[in-house]
Amino acid sequence: MAKMCVAIAAVLAAAALLQTSAAQTVHVVGDGLGWLVPPGGKIAYETWADMQTFVVGDVLVFNFTTGEQDVARVTKEAFDSCNSTSPIFLDTTGPFNYTLDAAGEYYFIGTMDRHCYFGQKLAINVSASAGPTPSPQAPTPTPPRGPMTYIVGDDLGWLVPPGGPIAYEAWAYKKTFLVGDVLVFNFKNETQDVAVVTEAAYDSCNTTNTIAVYTTSPVKYNLIAAGEYFFTSTYSRHCIFGQKLAINVTASSSATPPSSTTTPTPSGSSAPSPTAGGPSAPIPESSAPARAVLGFSSTLLLIALAFVH
Structure with a gap:
């Protein structure tokens, strides 16, 4: 009986490890922009981070040229003031991979010259798990506003x-x-x-x-x-x-602003199309990895039980 308990525990641990590996996501910071002083200031990395979901186990990839950039993880206070005197860590060799090993807030900056002041800074929030997708709620009407x-x-x-x-x-x-x-x-x-x-x-x-x-x-x-x-x-x-x-x-302030990844609808050749676009429906994620982990875990369990008997 003791051997069976040990075998089952080993199978469950292996299944959990496989599930974690399957869920890991690699995020290339800034995508094609890479890690540098961004055009237009810090909004570039704020926008990039806003379009991501970060979960424990995910990896950040900072692509930069060694000798021209660096990356430091800092506290929130150091992030806000661009103070790089006592970073949590500093890496000077690109590209650099950073594994998000705990839930919470992470702050990264570039320490060279005035890079942080000019927008080379990234703040993200990491969740313990992806969790269930929240149910859609009716949008709150936006108060009318004048022309901007x-x-x-x-x-x-x-x-x-x-x-x-x-x-x-x-x-x-x-x-x-x-x-x-x-x-x-x-x-x-x-x-x-x-x-x-x-x-x-x-x-x-x-x-x-x-x-x-x-x-x-x-x-x-x-x-x-x-x-x-x-x-x-x-x-x-x-x-x-x-x-x-x-x-x-x-046409009205009650409309939801479109996503930057929305595929534009065709426009006419003589004037902009009068048809307002909308965000594309999300592509559902495949459940194949989860089924594969479950099947492999069941196989391990059967092998362990056979070994005990």
């Missing part, structure tokens, strides 16, 4: 952003654009322009046929109708290198 003016890219302005299109994707993320709002594009004359294009032209960076082109800064563009709007530049390769912005404009 948005400075595209804020302090970054309108240019070819370092790090590619994530700069303007991050800027637009979670903003709610309503009919009547105004976009302001700030740039240096004769070095940039603003082109309003179709979705197809935006995706292919083909600016041979544009809806409109503005060449004098600042460009103030009024959002006069609901739908999707696509902006880029006609200057050579500017669009390919990330100078492009896609937004969704809704």
Whole structure:
């Protein structure tokens, strides 16, 4: 009987280990942006973290060039003040993998020069487990508001952003654009322009046929109708290198802002589409890994019982 208990305990431990391994997720910090001083400030990593779910056992991968960047884990107080004098740990060799071994809040910064002050900082919250998906709740109506003016890219302005299109994707993320709002594009004359294009032209960076082109800064563009709007530049390769912005404009403030990962609906060739897009339905996760773990655990249990007898 004692041997049977030991065997069963060993099987359960192995099953738990397999289940943990199957659930592990690797998060590449900043995705294609990597770990550096981000364009437009700290919003890039805030936006990236907001789109992730971190669970104990997951791994963060910090991709950076050795000698140009580093990564330090620090306390919240050090994170807020960009104080790197006494980090919890410091790594100077990229790429660096960090395993999230406990639930709670984690804070990371770059310690070189003024990198942290310029936005090279990441704060995340790690859960003990993924847990059940919460039931959807009815959205709380948003109080009506007047027209707003948005400075595209804020302090970054309108240019070819370092790090590619994530700069303007991050800027637009979670903003709610309503009919009547105004976009302001700030740039240096004769070095940039603003082109309003179709979705197809935006995706292919083909600016041979544009809806409109503005060449004098600042460009103030009024959002006069609901739908999707696509902006880029006609200057050579500017669009390919990330100078492009896609937004969704809704007719009322009660609408939910679209996700930055929403697939745009087709626009017309002469004007932005009047059809407002919505977030795509999530793809359900396969239960195959869980079934595989359960099946393998049952096999181990049968082997252990046979060994006891």
